[in-house]
Amino acid sequence: MTGQTVTGEAVRFVLASASPARLKTLRGAGVEPEVIVSGVDEDNITADSPGELARLLATLKARAVVASLTEHATVLGCDSVLEFDGVAYGKPGTPEAARDRLRSMRGRSGVLHTGHCLIDTNAKQELRELASTTVHFADLTDEEIDAYVATGEPLVVAGSFTVDGLGGPFVSVIEGDYHNVVGLSLPLLRRMLAQVGISWPELWKSSPRIEYDEDEAARYDDTRGGPERAQAAAEAVDSLLTKGGRVLELAVGTGIVGAELVARGNLVHGFDLSTAMLRHARVRLPGHVAAADAATLPIADRRCDAVVAIWLLHLLDDSESIIAEVARVLRPDGVFITTTEKSDAGRYADGRPPNDTRSQDALSLLVARAAHHGLILDAATTFPGPPRNTDQSPLYPLVRFRRT
Structure with missing residues (x-):
């Protein structure tokens, strides 16, 4: 790895x-x-x-x-x-x-x-x-x-x-x-x-997690589509947000998507576990990022208007705890916006085996688990990524769950 x-x-x-x-x-x-x-x-x-x-x-x-x-x-x-x-x-x-x-x-x-x-x-x-x-x-x-x-x-x-x-x-x-x-x-x-x-x-004993070193964090954005994909992701997320509220981004990474959301008029706070990633995020979102586990957020109940997770759930062995935590911190009528249906290719690229159960961002699984915690699917969109081996840009699904 x-x-x-x-x-x-x-x-x-x-x-x-x-x-x-x-x-x-x-x-x-x-x-x-x-x-x-x-x-x-x-x-x-x-x-x-x-x-x-x-x-x-x-x-x-x-x-x-x-x-x-x-x-x-x-x-x-x-x-x-x-x-x-x-x-x-x-x-x-x-x-x-x-x-x-x-x-x-x-x-x-x-x-x-x-x-x-x-x-x-x-x-x-x-x-x-x-x-x-x-x-x-x-x-x-x-x-x-x-x-x-x-x-x-x-x-x-x-x-x-x-x-x-x-x-x-x-x-x-x-x-x-x-x-x-x-x-x-x-x-x-x-x-x-x-x-x-x-x-x-x-x-x-802590659960397994991926930690990025300084070299990986420095080149992370370029290996994940750079500003082009971040802008496309932020535009799609912004279209699903309720204006005027505070946005919490889980696994904020280098802050590249969060900074784009700020540029569109949103107030964004971010959490991540990686020290190396947070060094970059603090430059883009000064004073608005901190180290925290997405499954154990240092936030009181019902305090967030929106929670965003871009390319996070597919990395997990079990997304249940994070969905429960999102439901806990969201206000009534707050929204959870997340990417969905990413294949196991990303796990292979990270040097990890495929998930031996169900993909943790599979839409059917997310809908069922979210419903257990009072989150109802109410909107969806897509956004383009950078072209791969052809001129065709892949489309990434983005879904919104609303807190009842």
């Missing part, structure tokens, strides 16, 4: 949950899991008690994901249920249901149960545990409840509230593990991992 090195060693730890909060909790603890959504229909599952329901749902999720694997892994399934007056409450689904629940809960307390199921296919072990935390709710006014429901957050979380988001001010006291209320008990997970022979620090 000329000019590049592969750093880090991946740990095959799988989170069988679509929950952005659980993913964020693991990332905050230094763990970058592979996310595989189970597809279990939670609405048709019953159990003898709310706690047993949470544990059963976690087990079914973990088992469903394990059944889909072709290689060994350690899989964690989780599910949370709020027990209130002996009744199990999951996601309310509608504003009316969320409003009724919050009114009945105000000034009172409930128990948040989170079931954990850890399956290690190497050790051939399945562990099932339950963590329970008592939550005391503030005496909310009707106006506060209406405003909170209007944000949409209570509709998609167990018990109609969060402690780590907009609902945090409405929780007065927690008796037990805070992270369990968020959706995953870190101390419990640590103990479960130890039972299958995995120490917590083993999960701190």
Whole structure:
């Protein structure tokens, strides 16, 4: 591999949950899991008690994901249920249901149960545990409840509230593990991992990524079509942007596309992991670039009007975590614009083998994964690249997803 090195060693730890909060909790603890959504229909599952329901749902999720694997892994399934007056409450689904629940809960307390199921296919072990935390709710006014429901957050979380988001001010006291209320008990997970022979620090190993050296970064633009392709890409992206907002570019690279977007009147901030690339980007976008992983953005929830990713997803072994992170930082009605359907030729050119599963920028895969996180495909265009061996310029697809 000329000019590049592969750093880090991946740990095959799988989170069988679509929950952005659980993913964020693991990332905050230094763990970058592979996310595989189970597809279990939670609405048709019953159990003898709310706690047993949470544990059963976690087990079914973990088992469903394990059944889909072709290689060994350690899989964690989780599910949370709020027990209130002996009744199990999951996601309310509608504003009316969320409003009724919050009114009945105000000034009172409930128990948040989170079931954990850890399956290690190497050790051939399945562990099932339950963590329970008592939550005391503030005496909310009707106006506060209406405003909170209007944000949409209570509709998609167990018990109609969060402690780590907009609902945090409405929780007065927690008796037990805070992270369990968020959706995953870190101390419990640590103990479960130890039972299958995995120490917590083993999960701190970074995922593989490509790092460019100075020579590769210096010639990167010329080997990728130079200003001509950057201008074409920026023009196409600009046509899909909502004017007046802030644009976040993932894997900003040398900043060549970002600078073109700025020239078209956009305010652009960029993140990248490569130190060598960022040196070039800081010249083009002074004061507006920083080092960060696209799957762990240092941005609060719902702060971005637009997120752009040009020729990023096809490089990944799994695009799920980045799509989840994009959905987290986008405001309602914000947009995610990305290139799609690039072949494995780029992986060969970088000295890497082809993806042994599905191409991570395949449109059908992106549409399905985006929908899980509230992102709906609503526009598309193409832009020309530089001519190859003929006078014909290849066309690159560009798609836009909107945050619902």
